[in-house]
Amino acid sequence: MNPALTRLTSDLAEAAGTRIPGGRPALEPTAWQAWFDLVARNHLAAWLVQVASPDLRSSWPVAVRRELASIHYAVLLDSMVRAREARRILDALGRDSVEFIVLKGAGLFGSLYETFADRPMGDVDILVRDADEAARAARALDSLGYLPGSGFQGHHHLAPLRSERRLLAVEIHTNLVTPGLPAQALNGVWDRSIEREFPGLPPVQVLSPLDACLHHALHAITNPVDAPFLRDLLETSRLRQALTPEEEAVAADRVRQWGYEAWIHEALRLATTCFGTAPLSGFRSRARMVGFWAERRLAWPDAGTLGRRIGMHLARTHIEAMLLRGSALNLPSGLLPILISGSGRALSTRWRFRRGHAWTAPDWPSADVGQGRLLYDTGSGEVHLLNAEARAALDAVSRGEPAPEPVVRELARKGILA
Amino acid sequence: MNSGTHFLLGPEVVAWVPHGSPLAGPALEVGSGLRTVEPNPDAGPVVLDAIACGDQIRVTVDGVPVGTPPGPDLVPLVEASFSHLSGSRTRDWAILHAAAVRWDGQVLILPAERRSGKSTLSLALGLAGAEYLGDDLLFLHYDEPSLMGFPKAVTLKEGSFALFPDAPTRQDPFRGPVRYLLPPRPLHGPIALDPSSARLVFPHYLADNTPRAVPLEPEIAALSLLQQAFGGVGVDRRLLSVVRRLTALRPVLLSYPSTEAALDLLRSLEPA
Numbered sequence: 246m247n248p249a250l251t252r253l254t255s256d257l258a259e260a261a262g263t264r265i266p267g268g269r270p271a272l273e274p275t276a277w278q279a280w281f282d283l284v285a286r287n288h289l290a291a292w293l294v295q296v297a298s299p300d301l302r303s304s305w306p307v308a309v310r311r312e313l314a315s316i317h318y319a320v321l322l323d324s325m326v327r328a329r330e331a332r333r334i335l336d337a338l339g340r341d342s343v344e345f346i347v348l349k350g351a352g353l354f355g356s357l358y359e360t361f362a363d364r365p366m367g368d369v370d371i372l373v374r375d376a377d378e379a380a381r382a383a384r385a386l387d388s389l390g391y392l393p394g395s396g397f398q399g400h401h402h403l404a405p406l407r408s409e410r411r412l413l414a415v416e417i418h419t420n421l422v423t424p425g426l427p428a429q430a431l432n433g434v435w436d437r438s439i440e441r442e443f444p445g446l447p448p449v450q451v452l453s454p455l456d457a458c459l460h461h462a463l464h465a466i467t468n469p470v471d472a473p474f475l476r477d478l479l480e481t482s483r484l485r486q487a488l489t490p491e492e493e494a495v496a497a498d499r500v501r502q503w504g505y506e507a508w509i510h511e512a513l514r515l516a517t518t519c520f521g522t523a524p525l526s527g528f529r530s531r532a533r534m535v536g537f538w539a540e541r542r543l544a545w546p547d548a549g550t551l552g553r554r555i556g557m558h559l560a561r562t563h564i565e566a567m568l569l570r571g572s573a574l575n576l577p578s579g580l581l582p583i584l585i586s587g588s589g590r591a592l593s594t595r596w597r598f599r600r601g602h603a604w605t606a607p608d609w610p611s612a613d614v615g616q617g618r619l620l621y622d623t624g625s626g627e628v629h630l631l632n633a634e635a636r637a638a639l640d641a642v643s644r645g646e647p648a649p650e651p652v653v654r655e656l657a658r659k660g661i662l663a
Numbered sequence: 664m665n666s667g668t669h670f671l672l673g674p675e676v677v678a679w680v681p682h683g684s685p686l687a688g689p690a691l692e693v694g695s696g697l698r699t700v701e702p703n704p705d706a707g708p709v710v711l712d713a714i715a716c717g718d719q720i721r722v723t724v725d726g727v728p729v730g731t732p733p734g735p736d737l738v739p740l741v742e743a744s745f746s747h748l749s750g751s752r753t754r755d756w757a758i759l760h761a762a763a764v765r766w767d768g769q770v771l772i773l774p775a776e777r778r779s780g781k782s783t784l785s786l787a788l789g790l791a792g793a794e795y796l797g798d799d800l801l802f803l804h805y806d807e808p809s810l811m812g813f814p815k816a817v818t819l820k821e822g823s824f825a826l827f828p829d830a831p832t833r834q835d836p837f838r839g840p841v842r843y844l845l846p847p848r849p850l851h852g853p854i855a856l857d858p859s860s861a862r863l864v865f866p867h868y869l870a871d872n873t874p875r876a877v878p879l880e881p882e883i884a885a886l887s888l889l890q891q892a893f894g895g896v897g898v899d900r901r902l903l904s905v906v907r908r909l910t911a912l913r914p915v916l917l918s919y920p921s922t923e924a925a926l927d928l929l930r931s932l933e934p935a
Contacts, residue, residue: 295731314733315837321722321730322747328727329709329751360721362730412751444726610896612903614910615881619889619903621896628889628896630882 248272249279253475254519257289260297261483263521269304277306281313287473290316292363321362328361330412333389334369336446341385344378345371345450346438348418349464352451355441357483364476368405368414372421374435379403379417391415421460422467422505430502455492455499458484462512463505475519482516485525497527604653604662606643620661629661669708671698671851672749674756674802674811679708685720686713689741692831696795696814696849697745709748713737738843739835742818746800749813750893756802756811757905760891763801763812765850766793770810770861771929772801772909774891780868780922786817786827787922788929789846796850805901808856808908814849818842826922856908862932863912866925874924876915876932884914 252272258264272280284290294302294317302310331351338345346352348370358364373379383393386406394404405414420426421434434456440448452460461484465477488496500509517524610621616633631639635656638648642662656662667681668690677700680690690711713720714728721728722740732740750758762773762781766788773781782798789795796812803810819827819842830842865879865887888906889895896902915932919925 291730294733317730318733318743318836321732322743324729325709325711325722325724325744325748326751328729329724332725332727360728360730444723444728610900610903612885612907614885614907617882617885619885619906621900621903626895626897630886632882 247279249276249283252276253280253283256293256297256301257475257479258482258520259301260293261479261486261520263482263486269301274306277309281309283475284313285316287475288365289473289476289479291320291365292358295360295363317362320365323365324361327366327413331361331366331369332443332445334386334391334413334415335443335449337385337389338371338382339447339449341381343373343382343385345373345382346435347441347449347451348372348421348460352441352457353480355443356451356457356487357480366413368416370416370418372418372434375419379419382417386415422463426503426505430504433499433502453492454484454488455496458488459496459500459503459509462509462516463503466508466512478512478516478519481512482520482522485513485516485522493525496525604642604657606639607661607663622660625660629659668694669700670694670745671700672709672745673753673758673800673813674853675752675754676749677708678711678745678748680711684712686711686722686737686741689738690745692738692843693742693815694745696816696845698851709751711741711744711748734834734836736834738833739838739841742815742843745815746813749800753802755805757805757899757902758893759801759803759888759905760799760893761801762798763796763810764788764793765796765854766791766929768860769932770796770854770856771932772810772861772863772912773866774863774887775799776865776867776887776891778868779866780823780919780925781866782817782819783823783826783868784866784922784925786819786823786844786846787926789817789848790827791926792848793846794848794850795846796852802852803856803905803909804853805899805905808858809853810856811852811854812850814845814851816843816845819844856912858911861912863909863914864917864929864932865914866917866919868919868925870920872918872920874919874928876917876928879914879916881910881914884910 248270249272252270255264255270259269284293290313294313305313335347335351350364350366351369353364354361371382373382383391383403383406390408391406392408393406403417403419405416407414420431425431426434434452437453437456438450439453441451443449451457458481461477461481465474465481468474468477500506503509513522513525516522607620607622609623612619613636616636618631618636618639620629620631620639621627622629634649634652638652638656639661641648642653642656653662666683667679668687670678670680670690672678678690680686710723710725712723712726714723715721716728716731719731720737721731722744723729734740759772760775762775762785764771764773764785771788771793773779773784775781785793785795785798795814795817796810797814798817799815800813801810802813818838819830820838821840824832824840824842827842827844830844832840832842835841863884864876865884885906888909889902892902892906917925917928919928
């Protein structure tokens with residue numbers, strides 16, 4: 246581990262009460278930026294500010310403390326809106342008698358996290374029994390303005406539902422992972438689920454402590470690469486720490502029943518390495534590709550060298566392929582088609598700049614201001630400001646009339662003309 | 664839910680702060696200019712409160728613990744909470760980071776820019792007799808030429824304290840010392856945004872500025888407005904219509920070295 250990561254995992258372990266013996270690793274003044282980047286990327290600032298002891302906080306440079314406090318404040322304000330929305334979502338589901346289990350962030354509220362600002366949330370994840378119940382859940386959320394997206398066929402959750410205001414997304418899962426847990430294992434998850442108080446609402450169902458720990462381990466290791474991996478591992482570690490001896494005794498069997506021994510093992514091993522949590526007994530240890538990539542992922546915000554960046558992109562491809570196709574692709578067989586497809590797309594874009602191409606103007610929302618025009622790219626979300634010349638060229642193309650070639654080329658280069 | 668105050672935070676959001684809550688006093692200090700209303704029974708108010716937790720307090724929203732404030736002074740926290748919650752459920756209104764007043768029958772919209780001094784200017788205008796629509800947020804209807812104010816108390820930073828009457832100094836954890844002063848004539852709206860009686864003014868304060876008001880190209884004004892619109896076009900594409908409507912108000916760049924100079928320049932502005 247690099248020095249910033251070593252120091253941060255030590256600080257997180259101390260804040261979580263699982264301090265690794267040996268004291269706080271020293272960090273060069275120039276490395277604190279990397280430390281801070283890791284905290285920000287993993288959405289850990291608010292939690293650290295809330296739970297770190299005064300002694301631990303005072304060991305951070307003043308500038309770092311100020312930045313953390315600033316993030317904490319922003320998260321606090323944001324959480325006011327999101328907490329209210331999460332409550333509305335759970336209330337709507339409950340009122341329509343949808344049978345669901347709250348997963349991940351919202352499912353940890355009241356156990357690992359005491360307040361919403363401790364853990365910034367972008368979505369609410371729920372598990373339902375089957376596709377029919379998922380459809381019922383979607384209908385219940387329709388009254389709040391949540392509309393389903395598209396895609397995600399064959400995945401363990403539907404495309405996220407989003408509202409007009411985009412306060413939160415809702416992911417409706419029909420399984421905990423892709424490929425899904427066997428039916429018998431999933432039934433066990435439902436049978437063991439427990440009630441958790443949620444302020445102002447009837448109790449909601451959440452995963453049992455062991456299932457929550459294993460699910461977080463699995464989620465951490467299979468989550469897309471831009472996800473807060475270190476936070477996921479920390480949550481896995483904290484959930485593992487809270488297990489009773491009885492739960493620990495059945496953990497290995499449970500994992501084998503789920504069929505994800507390799508993945509869960511690697512997440513727990515990394516949690517132990519990072520935060521000093523006691524390993525779970527009964528797991529066989531052997532080198533695996535997923536563990537190799539997972540270790541690389543930890544240090545990615547510090548990927549300053551070409552080698553590390555290449556590693557990052559290769560691992561990104563590997564993990565995304567694993568997610569999208571629902572199987573563990575090992576390099577290089579899984580990588581080659583993706584590289585070929587990506588290169589082909591890049592080359593075809595160049596070739597399209599040729600004379601005689603019949604350009605098409607986009608059907609994007611626009612507004613004329615002064616002599617120019619604002620154009621909203623519905624794909625990228627960018628707003629283009631066209632000057633009078635570009636505006637006239639775009640109008641000409643729309644009418645099928647000729648337009649000055651340099652302007653057309655520029656519009657095409659910007660992706661405005663296709 | 665009778666023992667408390669309802670604050671209209673925007674066109675579609677009402678906050679309720681219970682009497683006796685640690686936030687009740689701060690809410691009145693910040694929000695006494697906001698219209699107090701009965702909540703919409705369909706939507707229900709946002710219940711903003713705080714509970715003791717050891718030697719700290721925790722802010723709650725609808726009873727859900729949200730977090731611990733970063734400092735002991737709750738007035739800046741309530742101000743930020745009101746602003747943040749105000750835009751949480753607006754469907755038909757764009758939210759612009761701007762101050763606004765109605766002065767001598769003319770609506771002046773002052774978008775936020777670096778070194779704009781919009782809060783100081785809006786308080787000076789308010790004390791000079793202008794109706795005060797707000798110093799921070801402005802709601803603009805997507806489909807109709809209509810705007811609505813957010814007339815919370817003006818937030819003054821330390822550099823402007825000497826210009827205005829005394830008021831309690833509050834400690835904002837990030838902006839430092841601040842004071843809250845409410846101009847005498849708060850205006851909520853909605854009011855019509857009529858191009859014949861409204862101007863878009865981009866203020867820019869520098870102590871050594873030469874006082875002048877120069878026309879601003881609509882395209883430049885449009886870009887600035889997009890930057891100051893919360894959520895951008897991604898939230899609602901109709902924001903483009905709002906921007907087009909605003910840029911028709913003959914945008915002007917107002918460079919000023921003092922509030923007196925700014926007021927003189929604004930008096931001389933003709934309607935769009």
